[in-house]
Amino acid sequence: MMIHSTLSGNKEPFQPIHKNRVNLFVCGPTVYDDSHIGHARTYIAFDVVARYLKYRGFSVFYLQNLTDVDDKIIQRASELGAEPASLARKFEKRYLEDMHNLGVTNVNFYARATEHIPEIISQIERLMEKGFAYETQTGVYFDESRFEDFGKLSHQTAEDLERHRIEPDPTKRNPGDFSLWKKREDKEEVTWDSPWGRGRPGWHIEDTAITETYFGPQYDIHGGAMDLIFPHHEAEIAQMEAASGRKPLVRCWMHTGFLNVKGEKMSKSLGNFVTIRDMLQRYDADSFRFFVLSAHYRSPIDFSEGALEQSRRSLERIRQLVKIIEEQLECSETPETASEALQSEVDIRLAEAKAKFLEFMDNDFNTPYALGAIFELVRDVNRRMNEKTISRKALGDAKNLLGEWEWILGISFSSKGPEPAQKPEDLIGSLIELLIEIRQKLRDKKDWQLADDIRNRMKELNIVLEDAKAGGGKYTIK
RNA sequence: GCCAAGGUGGCGGAGCGGCUACGCAAAUGCCUGCAGAGCAUUACCACUCCGGUUCGAAUCCGGACCUUGGCUCCA
Numbered sequence: 001m002m003i004h005s006t007l008s009g010n011k012e013p014f015q016p017i018h019k020n021r022v023n024l025f026v027c028g029p030t031v032y033d034d035s036h037i038g039h040a041r042t043y044i045a046f047d048v049v050a051r052y053l054k055y056r057g058f059s060v061f062y063l064q065n066l067t068d069v070d071d072k073i074i075q076r077a078s079e080l081g082a083e084p085a086s087l088a089r090k091f092e093k094r095y096l097e098d099m100h101n102l103g104v105t106n107v108n109f110y111a112r113a114t115e116h117i118p119e120i121i122s123q124i125e126r127l128m129e130k131g132f133a134y135e136t137q138t139g140v141y142f143d144e145s146r147f148e149d150f151g152k153l154s155h156q157t158a159e160d161l162e163r164h165r166i167e168p169d170p171t172k173r174n175p176g177d178f179s180l181w182k183k184r185e186d187k188e189e190v191t192w193d194s195p196w197g198r199g200r201p202g203w204h205i206e207d208t209a210i211t212e213t214y215f216g217p218q219y220d221i222h223g224g225a226m227d228l229i230f231p232h233h234e235a236e237i238a239q240m241e242a243a244s245g246r247k248p249l250v251r252c253w254m255h256t257g258f259l260n261v262k263g264e265k266m267s268k269s270l271g272n273f274v275t276i277r278d279m280l281q282r283y284d285a286d287s288f289r290f291f292v293l294s295a296h297y298r299s300p301i302d303f304s305e306g307a308l309e310q311s312r313r314s315l316e317r318i319r320q321l322v323k324i325i326e327e328q329l330e331c332s333e334t335p336e337t338a339s340e341a342l343q344s345e346v347d348i349r350l351a352e353a354k355a356k357f358l359e360f361m362d363n364d365f366n367t368p369y370a371l372g373a374i375f376e377l378v379r380d381v382n383r384r385m386n387e388k389t390i391s392r393k394a395l396g397d398a399k400n401l402l403g404e405w406e407w408i409l410g411i412s413f414s415s416k417g418p419e420p421a422q423k424p425e426d427l428i429g430s431l432i433e434l435l436i437e438i439r440q441k442l443r444d445k446k447d448w449q450l451a452d453d454i455r456n457r458m459k460e461l462n463i464v465l466e467d468a469k470a471g472g473g474k475y476t477i478k
Numbered sequence: 479g480c481c482a483a484g485g486u487g488g489c490g491g492a493g494c495g496g497c498u499a500c501g502c503a504a505a506u507g508c509c510u511g512c513a514g515a516g517c518a519u520u521a522c523c524a525c526u527c528c529g530g531u532u533c534g535a536a537u538c539c540g541g542a543c544c545u546u547g548g549c550u551c552c553a
Contacts, residue, residue, distance in 0.1 A: 006482090027553070035553080042553040072551070154548075156481050178550060203551085225553035226483070232552085257483070258547070265547065294501075295491065300484070300546070310490065310502045317501080320516065360492090368492050372500035382517055386508085448511060455513075466514050474515095 001056065001362045003221075004298065006229060006253040007153055011364050014252060016220045022058045023219035024050060025211050025250075027228055028110065030067040031091035032076045035098055036273040037288070037303060038259040038266040042225045043104045044289055044410075045256045045297040045365075049223070050106040051408050052361050064107045065210050066092055069114050069190055069200055084190050085114075098276040102285050103410040111214070113206040117192050120201045120209040123243055124180045124194075132242040133180055136171035140181040140196055145174050147238045153253060154230040178235050180205050204235035208243075217244035223254040257300040266303070274303070286411045287312040293367040293409060314371075315411065321378045322402060322413045325395050328385065338391035346384070346394040350401055353377040357405065367409070374405055432463060432475055443467070 002011040016022045026046045029035055050062045067073075068088035077084040096110070113120075124140055127133035132146050144150050151157055179202035184191050191198040201209075211219060217240055224233065233253065241247040258265050261272040279288060282305075291311035295301040328334045337343065353373055360369040381398050384390040406413050435454060442451040455465050458475075467473040 009482095029553070030551095039553045045553095070551095151481090154481065156549080176550070223553095227548065227552050229482075230548060231550045235550085255483095256553070258553085260546075263546065265552095267552075291490095298483080299491085302490085306502095307490065313503095314490095314501050317516095324516085366492075368501095369499070372492070375500055379518085386517065443511085446511070452512065459513095464514075467510085467512090468515095 002364055003252050003254065004364045005251075006255050007248070009155075012252065016058065017218060017251065020058050022053050022060045022221065023215040024053075024060055024062045024221045024223065025207070025215065025219060026062070026064050026107075026222070027207060027224040027232070028064040028066045029095055030070050030072055031088045031095055032070070032073040033091060033268075034275040034277060035095055036266060036275050037279050038225075038273070040098070040102055040104075040276050040279075040288070041259040041292050041301065042223075042256045043099060044102060044292045046223045046254075047102075047104040047106050047410055048293065048367065048408065049221075049254070049297075049365055051410060052365060054106070055404075055408050060106070061109075061214075062107045063211065063214055064110050065207055066095075066110050066112045067203070067206065068092060068112050070203065074190060088114075094277075101280055102276065103289060105410075109214070111210045113201065113210070116206065116209050116213060117201065119213050120205050121181075121194050123205060123209050123212065123239065126243045127180065127239065130242065132238075134173065135196055137183075138171055139179050139183045139199065139202075141172050141177040142180055142235065142238060142242075143173055144176040144178070144238065147242050149241065149247070150176070150238055151234065153234050153237055156230070178202060178204060178231060180239075204232055205239060207232075208236050208240040208249075212240065212244075217246050218248065219250055221252045221254060222250040223256070226255045226257060229253075229255060254297075256297050257295075260300050260302050261304070263302065283308050283312065287315055289409065289411050290315045290371075293411075294371060296368055297365060314375075315413075318374060318378055318402070318413050321381060322399070324385065325381070325399050328390075328395055329392060329399075334392050334395070336392050338389060338394065342389050343391065343394065346390065346397070349380055350377070350394075350397055353380075354401055354404075361408070370405075370409075374402075377401070432458075436465065436473060436475065439465075 001014045003014045004011045024046070026043070029039060046062075050060050053060045069084070073088050074084050077087045080087065092112075099105075099107075124133060127142065128135070128140070131143075133140055133142050181194060181196055181199050181201060183197055183199040185198060189200075191200055211222075222233065222236075237247075237249050240249045260266065264270060264272065266273045287308060288311070291303075291308050292301070294311060294314070301307075338346070353376065356373040356376075357370050360366040360373060363369075377398065381390065381395075384394075402413055435458065439451045439454050442448075442454075455467075458465055462477060464476045465473055466475070
């Protein structure tokens with residue numbers, strides 16, 4: 001199994017530190033607002049990573065932090081006149097709801113920063129003892145010049161890092177030094193006692209304190225989006241490798257590409273963001289997951305309604321097959337077995353499809369190509385059903401294989417009921433049902449002209465009828 | 479300025495030395511009273527540009543150009 005690591009810039013064979021145990025850590029959100037679909041992209045990607053590793057027989061422990069103390073939370077709370085702690089809890093709850101709704105269900109433990117203050121302090125103390133950190137008027141800082149590997153993840157040298165957009169704190173030794181502990185004397189603020197007085201932790205230290213607590217000084221995979229490479233993950237490497245004296249902190253650094261809108265990064269400041277909640281009002285989670293997985297996790301993806309609609313239709317094609325398979329399995333005319341030659345042909349085909357899927361997933365989680373393998377099977381099974389050369393057993397096998405893939409991707413291939421956006425109010429719905437009944441009577445009498453006229457007139461009202469063979473039919477409102 | 483990720487058919491998106499996925503959209507056929515949906519088949523032979531290596535390059539090596547992102551807030 002090959003995974004691309006940002007540190008080396010190459011795909012590397014994946015080998016966990018401890019036999020088949022995989023310790024996976026992904027940076028969680030700062031809970032000061034609702035998450036947007038850019039966050040969702042990253043978390044869906046790592047959900048699939050965790051699922052696939054499990055499927056491959058690894059015992060995965062997936063850990064995520066929750067940044068529940070931070071300047072942004074405090075600022076937002078004061079804007080709203082709320083308590084920072086309760087604001088953080090509220091958005092933490094909403095974040096977990098969002099993840100649940102997206103089928104992101106494989107995180108084993110969410111660790112809150114505020115529940116790891118002693119571990120954070122302990123790590124800073126060790127950095128102080130070893131001379132990697134120093135105290136100033138404003139806080140405790142990591143001395144970047146003492147850690148020679150600084151910049152190795154983002155492939156930058158000390159000189160590259162001389163440039164900066166924000167004027168550095170003049171009390172720091174080097175402009176690149178980052179905060180481990182922020183001193184805050186104000187009684188109104190959220191603070192904890194520390195050897196350096198009241199204050200709160202810097203952003204980077206919470207993650208290494210948390211991963212050290214649950215995984216120790218070294219672990220297997222660390223994930224996050226590209227924007228975290230510098231400075232956040234660089235700082236994590238510096239903190240933990242300096243504190244423990246052991247490297248590497250993680251074997252494999254995985255970073256997801258951005259979700260863009262019209263080629264630009266989705267962000268709050270540009271105002272082009274869509275929250276997960278808003279998106280789920282319009283589209284189902286499975287279509288969104290399909291959209292995310294139809295691009296490689298490291299590639300940027302461009303979000304648009306059209307792209308999501310395309311994903312919905314593509315997924316529909318797989319669902320259609322599952323529906324037909326189920327019908328065929330119930331149909332008494334479907335033969336129990338086929339000739340030996342046909343059966344072995346199908347067996348080979350299924351085994352090939354399965355092997356292909358695994359091969360692509362083993363190659364740095366190439367979900368787009370894995371989806372391609374699914375569609376190849378879909379076409380093949382459809383063809384065999386048309387030719388009526390497929391047996392009940394083969395259909396069952398195909399269904400089972402699709403079931404495995406469903407689980408890995410976290411996408412349901414079973415058709416759902418009507419889409420939420422299409423459900424009309426009761427009265428209108430009843431009237432439409434009534435018209436469908438009347439049309440059916442006309443169709444029974446072969447009064448095609450009037451029946452078609454009703455259908456056309458309804459179409460003008462944006463109500464699209466689709467007649468079923470058996471009679472009746474379904475409708476969609478645009 | 480430095481670092482990173484990219485630039486592939488009408489669109490989305492893989493591939494990363496020869497076999498040129500897959501999906502959407504399209505065309506044709508099957509089905510259907512018709513339409514839609516569904517299914518099958520088909521077409522297009524695309525890789526930012528300029529050099530080079532090679533029997534052979536979208537893929538490797540130089541060199542440009544363009545896009546997006548990071549450079550101490552960020553998934």
